[in-house]
Structures are given as structure tokens and as C-alpha cells.
Amino acid sequence: MSNTITIDGQTIPFQEGQTIMDAALAAGVYIPHLCHNPEFTPHGSCKLCTVTVNGRNVASCTMPAVEGQQIANNTDELNAKRRALTQMLFVEGNHFCPFCEKSGNCNLQAVAYHLDMMSPHYNHFYPAREVDASHPDILLDRNRCILCELCVRASRDVDGKEVFGLSGRGIDCKLVVNSSSGDLVDTDLAATDKAASVCPTGAIIVKRHGFSVPIGQRIFDHKDISQVQLEAAQKERGHE
Amino acid sequence: MSENKKIRVATCSLAGCFGCHMSLLDIDEKLLTLLELIEFDRTPLTDIKHCSPCDVGLIEGGVCNAENVHVLKEFRKNCKVLVAVGSCAITGGIPAMRNNIGLWECFQEVYQFEGGLEGGQVPNDPELPLPFDKVHPIYEVVNVDYFLPGCPPPADAIWKFLTDLLAGREPKLEYEMLHYD
Numbered sequence: 001m002s003n004t005i006t007i008d009g010q011t012i013p014f015q016e017g018q019t020i021m022d023a024a025l026a027a028g029v030y031i032p033h034l035c036h037n038p039e040f041t042p043h044g045s046c047k048l049c050t051v052t053v054n055g056r057n058v059a060s061c062t063m064p065a066v067e068g069q070q071i072a073n074n075t076d077e078l079n080a081k082r083r084a085l086t087q088m089l090f091v092e093g094n095h096f097c098p099f100c101e102k103s104g105n106c107n108l109q110a111v112a113y114h115l116d117m118m119s120p121h122y123n124h125f126y127p128a129r130e131v132d133a134s135h136p137d138i139l140l141d142r143n144r145c146i147l148c149e150l151c152v153r154a155s156r157d158v159d160g161k162e163v164f165g166l167s168g169r170g171i172d173c174k175l176v177v178n179s180s181s182g183d184l185v186d187t188d189l190a191a192t193d194k195a196a197s198v199c200p201t202g203a204i205i206v207k208r209h210g211f212s213v214p215i216g217q218r219i220f221d222h223k224d225i226s227q228v229q230l231e232a233a234q235k236e237r238g239h240e
Numbered sequence: 241m242s243e244n245k246k247i248r249v250a251t252c253s254l255a256g257c258f259g260c261h262m263s264l265l266d267i268d269e270k271l272l273t274l275l276e277l278i279e280f281d282r283t284p285l286t287d288i289k290h291c292s293p294c295d296v297g298l299i300e301g302g303v304c305n306a307e308n309v310h311v312l313k314e315f316r317k318n319c320k321v322l323v324a325v326g327s328c329a330i331t332g333g334i335p336a337m338r339n340n341i342g343l344w345e346c347f348q349e350v351y352q353f354e355g356g357l358e359g360g361q362v363p364n365d366p367e368l369p370l371p372f373d374k375v376h377p378i379y380e381v382v383n384v385d386y387f388l389p390g391c392p393p394p395a396d397a398i399w400k401f402l403t404d405l406l407a408g409r410e411p412k413l414e415y416e417m418l419h420y421d
Binding site: 090094095096097098099100103104109112113116118119120121123124126127128215221222224 | 324327330331332333334336337339340374376377379380384386387388389391415416418419420421
């Protein structure tokens with residue numbers, strides 16, 4: 001077997017056990033994604049990385065690469081669906097970029113830029129969500145949480161602390177903190193933990209660093225997220 | 241171009257801070273070029289109070305009270321092309337920070353509990369517009385043709401957008417001109 005898949009007409013190699021996302025990132029092909037982070041076990045929840053494989057839509061971060069797959073990725077139709085999903089994420093939470101200190105470093109915002117999102121389109125929910133500022137070094141602002149579970153995975157799989165979890169279903173689903181009080185201050189979460197820095201939005205931020213890099217010099221201020229994430233993947237391969 | 245062929249433009253600020261208008265003025269000397277192509281109808285710059293039929297309406301700010309809705313509907317009725325300019329018009333923006341605080345609590349904080357106030361009365365004149373319990377982006381009230389994000393949109397983005405529109409091109413912002421903050 002030659003172990004190749006075809007994405008938008010481009011033939012790319014894959015190794016046994018890789019997902020479509022893994023193979024694409026390794027080959028320098030960008031598939032928009034939010035809940036996926038190559039350092040962690042795929043979660044497959046945001047559906048932004050949906051591609052069409054042999055006529056069926058699947059999440060590329062969880063779908064194993066299989067010999068001969070014909071995959072559509074960067075199409076107007078899929079990007080329109082991805083834009084709609086991103087717009088829903090914006091209106092479902094309270095994402096106000098002008099007063100969020102993550103602005104410019106935020107994956108949600110950057111993906112929206114990449115997809116040419118000019119407005120959130122849908123009616124805003126403006127949900128009432130809790131802010132937890134109890135921890136001396138870390139702020140948890142659920143208004144900006146997109147339920148990607150990256151902090152849950154990081155705390156469980158890397159930090160070995162299980163500080164975070166998701167609770168409730170559907171629109172009632174929310175990020176909860178594993179302490180008797182439910183407050184961050186009563187956990188052993190530290191600012192140096194992976195879980196404190198892995199958040200793709202501004203939901204979990206380390207305090208007192210908000211504007212150490214000024215607006216205008218931030219990760220996505222001059223570079224599209226596709227370029228940033230492909231460069232990161234390339235760098236990672238260089239280390240292997 | 242003769243005077244009567246100029247594109248007629250109206251602007252207003254609803255629940256906004258006039259920052260987007262300031263950014264429009266920030267196109268500097270290009271304002272002179274712009275004024276060869278357009279003329280202003282209702283706008284804070286002319287102090288005309290009501291909108292007459294226009295080609296383009298630029299709306300800054302979200303909708304926070306009944307008067308905002310009347311103004312917005314007047315613009316929609318009179319403008320062939322309506323543009324939401326800036327974060328507040330597109331998401332509610334900074335004024336929408338009050339959306340999860342009760343209206344009465346907001347009033348008390350501003351007019352009664354804030355230090356240095358004497359008497360501490362919440363204004364209640366019938367001429368004051370009725371405030372809404374939540375601030376909304378303008379597209380939740382009327383149909384909007386184009387969106388120009390930013391807080392404020394950079395002067396260059398406004399210039400690019402307007403020149404595209406005036407030239408009959410589909411407005412398109414380059415990557416660095418599109419930002420939400």
C-alpha cells in the first residue's frame with residue numbers, strides 16, 4: 001500500500017494510525033479547527049474541521065486516514081458551514097473582542113478572520129455566565145468558553161490534576177471546577193500548568209500578563225491562523 | 241463630477257462612542273478626495289436632524305433604547321445600502337457589557353451609588369428615550385447590507401471599504417484591515 005490520501009486534488013502521504021488532520025498538518029495542508037490541538041487526544045466536538053470524505057462529512061481530527069480517501073476540504077460550501085459554526089459560537093457566549101485581553105492571540109477570533117466572518121449573523125444569546133476570579137494567579141471567565149475541553153484534557157492528561165470538567169448537556173453545558181466550593185482558588189491549579197495556558201480563547205488566562213504584548217504585535221495581528229498553525233506543526237516535526 | 245451626481249451619504253451614532261466617526265475623520269487629507277465623490281445628508285457633521293433618501297447609510301453603535309430604533313428604521317427606509325460600522329453596531333460592543341446586569345441596578349450604580357453625586361435621582365423625564373433591558377446589534381432590528389468590523393475600524397479600512405463601494409466593487413478588506421478589536 002502506498003498510504004496516500006487526496007485532499008482537494010493534492011496527494012499527501014500518511015502513516016498508519018494518523019488521522020486526516022494529522023496527515024494534513026504534516027503535509028502543510030490547513031484544515032480549520034478549534035477544539036483540536038495536536039498535543040492532545042482529539043475531542044471531535046467543535047466540528048469546524050469537518051471535511052467531505054468520499055461524499056460523507058466527517059470530523060477530520062477523529063477520522064483515521066485510510067488509503068485512497070478522496071477528501072474535499074477548502075471548498076466554498078465547507079467554509080460557509082464552518083463560518084456558520086463559528087458565528088454560532090460567537091452568539092452562544094459573550095465574545096467581545098474590544099475588551100478581551102486575549103484579542104489578537106485568540107484562536108476563535110483568528111478562525112473567524114480566516115473564514116471572513118464579517119458579523120456573527122445570528123441573534124445574540126447574551127447568556128449570564130459566571131466569572132471566577134478567586135484564584136490569585138488565574139482568571140476563569142466562562143463568558144468566553146467554547147467548551148472545547150482542552151483545559152479538561154490538559155489538566156487530566158498533562159498536569160495530572162483533573163481541575164476542570166464539563167457538566168450539563170446542550171445549552172446548559174458549562175465548564176466546572178473540581179473543588180468542594182466549585183472555585184478555582186480551592187484547587188491546586190498553578191499558573192505554570194498546561195491547563196492554565198492551553199485555552200484557545202480568553203476563558204482561562206494567567207493574571208497580570210494581559211497586555212505584556214501590545215495589541216498590534218500579537219500572534220494573529222499580521223498572520224493568518226493557517227500560516228501560524230502550519231508553521232507550528234512544521235516546527236514540531238523538526239523537533240522529532 | 242457634477243454636484244448632483246455625488247453619492248449621498250448619511251451617518252449616525254446610536255449606542256456608540258463616536259469613535260467610528262473619529263476614525264472616518266482619521267482618513268485625513270483623503271477626506272477632500274472623498275468629498276469630491278460624496279455629499280453628506282443626516283450626520284453629526286452636518287447637524288441635519290432627519291434622513292432623506294440616500295445612497296449609503298453608515299451606522300455606528302448598537303441599539304440600546306427606543307430612539308435608537310426609530311433612527312435606525314429611518315435610515316433603513318432612506319438608505320439604499322446600510323452599513324454596520326464598528327463592534328457596537330455588529331455585536332452590541334461595550335454597551336452590551338450591561339446586558340447581564342439589571343437595568344435598575346445599572347441606574348442605581350450610575351445615578352445613586354456613584355461617589356460625588358448629590359440628591360441621587362434617577363432621571364425620569366418623559367422626553368428621555370425608553371431604555372431597553374439589553375443592547376443589541378443593529379442587524380437584529382433591520383436588514384444590514386454590509387459590515388465593517390473594528391473598535392473602531394481603522395481609517396484605512398474605512399477608506400478601502402468606501403472606495404470599493406463608490407467604485408461599484410464588492411467591498412473586500414485585506415487580512416490586516418479585518419479585526420474585531
